[in-house]
Amino acid sequence: MNAKILIVGGGAMGTSVALSAAKRCDPLSEPVVLIEKGSLGSGSSGRTGAVIHQGYRERALAGMARDALKVYAGMHSTVGRSVGYRKTGVLVVAGSDKEAIEGLAKDVAMQRELAINVQLVGATEMRRLCPGIEIADDAMGSYEPDGGYIEPRQAIETFAALARAQGATTRTGVDKPKVIVEGGRAVGVSTSEGEFQAPNVVLATGPWTKEILRELGVEVPLRVVRSEEHFVEMPDPPAPEETPHQDDGHADDIETRFRPDPLELRPVAHPVILDRSNDLLVRCEPRQRRTRLGRIGIEGLVELERPEALEESVGDELRAWARPRLNGRMPVYRDMKDLGGQAAWITLTPDEIPIVGPVKEIPGLYVVAGFTGNDFQLAPSIGEGLSQMILEQPVSAIDPAFFSLDRFA
Ligand SMILES: Cc1cc2nc3c(=O)[nH]c(=O)nc-3n(C[C@H](O)[C@H](O)[C@H](O)COP(=O)(O)OP(=O)(O)OC[C@H]3O[C@@H](n4cnc5c(N)ncnc54)[C@H](O)[C@@H]3O)c2cc1C
Structure with missing residues (x-):
């Protein structure tokens, strides 16, 4: 099979690159092909919390997150398919530490310069936005009303479906790819399903990228670590008059406006909470009637020699760490059951x-x-920026130097 651009890997990034590339290529003379060894979203992308917010510390990333949020929020009204965007609001809690508050204030000022809708909030405002939160009177945070989350698998399926609608091909169950190099150039990929020839090969292979490049004699400073998340029962949402956070369900979703799906529209119990003072992420998943807890930071995560070495079973450590932090911050969770x-x-x-x-x-x-x-949330900007780069068009969606592999040379 011949392609103009061959993408290996069907996660958030691969499917987004496929969509952006397909929009720019003639499906007959310049086909775009994506191959995936499992099913779409079977890597990190299928397990993410997919929180969408623009609270990056780096200006370049904050700007990309702002642009991507517009894509997610307007997807259904512009292209007729939803990514499950829910505008629940995102509350970042810095706590009472002076240095943490100053850092957050600096970030918020930078984000506001980029026209991001975010503001610093004190304890009284946090209590209003997130009823039931336990917070010290001198604590500070920030609130992003347009933040929330998307449904990751729905988003990946949507990117792939839209790419196919533009003439791209997506093939799953295609394994053992070996990049074919001739005369020093990549010219395609040989796989379990035969050979794919392409002058442009994109590795969007997430945790597997390091090994694939190593086989080609290229060393990249990527590290794969194991992270865990814990789920608890989601409490009932407060009465509507007590929920100033903007959970308006699929505000942009025409389908659910005319054909309401009660499960989809079930409100969240509170905004997404990024509790930096406790290193804790708390995100309601109303479809599954549960709340996801995870660490915000990456300190202490154990490195895996190979992605296949991921131990799937989870012990009690994360639950024992997270529950007291959650119960202290949001006492409404004290009687909620653990769900693994x-x-x-x-x-x-x-x-x-x-x-x-x-x-x-x-x-x-x-x-x-x-x-x-x-960075799931950055996928639309990454897809667009890389497609522009490959097709030698002016690169407007990302700053190529900022992301260049050469910075580690
Ligand atoms: C627990 C967790 C929580 C997260 N929370 C958030 C969040 O709240 N918000 C956010 O924005 N981001 C979040 N992220 C980050 C986000 O999930 C990742 O940035 C994103 O999934 C990366 O996507 P990817 O396409 O690069 O990789 P992946 O999703 O891993 O995709 C790689 C794909 O390549 C395929 N593949 C690999 N090798 C081959 C091969 N040889 N041949 C063919 N196919 C191959 C794999 O099967 C896989 O489908 C979270 C991540 C995790 C793990």
């Missing part, structure tokens, strides 16, 4: 900024990897 946990891969670079762009040693080969535990 899950493990997942996180792929890290040394500076926690992803790698997006060409592999200089092998012209025609591109890599998109290292998206930590935050």
Whole structure:
């Protein structure tokens, strides 16, 4: 099979690259093909909390998150398919520590310069936005009313379906890809399903990227670590008059406006809480009637030699760490049942900024990897930026130097 652009990996990044590339390529003379070894979303992307917020510390990432949020929020009204965007609001709790408050204030000022809708909030406002929260009187935080989450598998299926509608091909169950290099250039990929020829090959293979590049003699400073998340029963939402946070369900979703789905529209119990003072993420999942708890930071996460070494069963450690923090911050959870946990891969670079762009040693080969535990939300900007780069169009969606693999040279 011949392609203009061949993408290996069907997670958030691969499907987003496929969509953006397909929009720019003639399906007959310049086909875009995506191959995936499992099913779409079977890597990190299928296990993410998919919180959408623009609270990055780096200006470049905050701007991309702002642009991506517009794509997610307007998807249904512009292209007729939803990614399950819920505008629940995102509350960041800095706590009472002076340094943490100053850092947050600096970030919020930068984000506001980028026209991001976010504001600093004191204890009284936090109590109003998040009824039932326990917070010291001198604590500070920030609130982003347009933040919330998307449904990750729905988003991936949507990217892939839209890419196919633009003429792209997506093939699942295609394994053992080996990048074919001729005359020093990438010219395609041989797989369990035969050979795919393409002058442009994109590795969007998440945790598996390091091994694939190593086989080609290219070393990249990626590390794969194991992270865990824990689930608890979601409490009943407060009465509507007590919920000033803007959970208006699928405000942009025409389908649910005319054909309400009670499960979809079930309100969340509170906004997404990024409790930096406790290192705790709390995100309601009303479809599953549960709340997801995870660590915000990456300290102490155990490195995996190979992605296959991921231990799926979870012990009691995260639950024992997270529950007292949650119960202290949101006492309404004290009587809620534990519902188990899950493990997942996180792929890290040394500076926690992803790698997006060409592999200089092998012209025609591109890599998109290292998206930590935050960056699902950047997928639309990454897809667009990489497609522009490959097709030698002016790159407006990302700053290529910022993401370049060369920065580690
Ligand atoms: C627990 C957790 C929580 C997170 N929470 C958030 C959040 O709240 N908000 C946010 O924005 N981000 C979050 N993230 C980050 C987000 O999930 C990742 O940034 C994103 O999933 C990265 O997508 P990807 O496409 O690069 O990788 P992946 O989703 O891992 O995709 C790689 C794909 O490549 C395929 N593949 C690998 N090798 C081959 C091969 N040889 N041949 C063919 N196919 C192959 C895999 O099967 C897989 O489907 C979280 C991540 C985790 C783990």
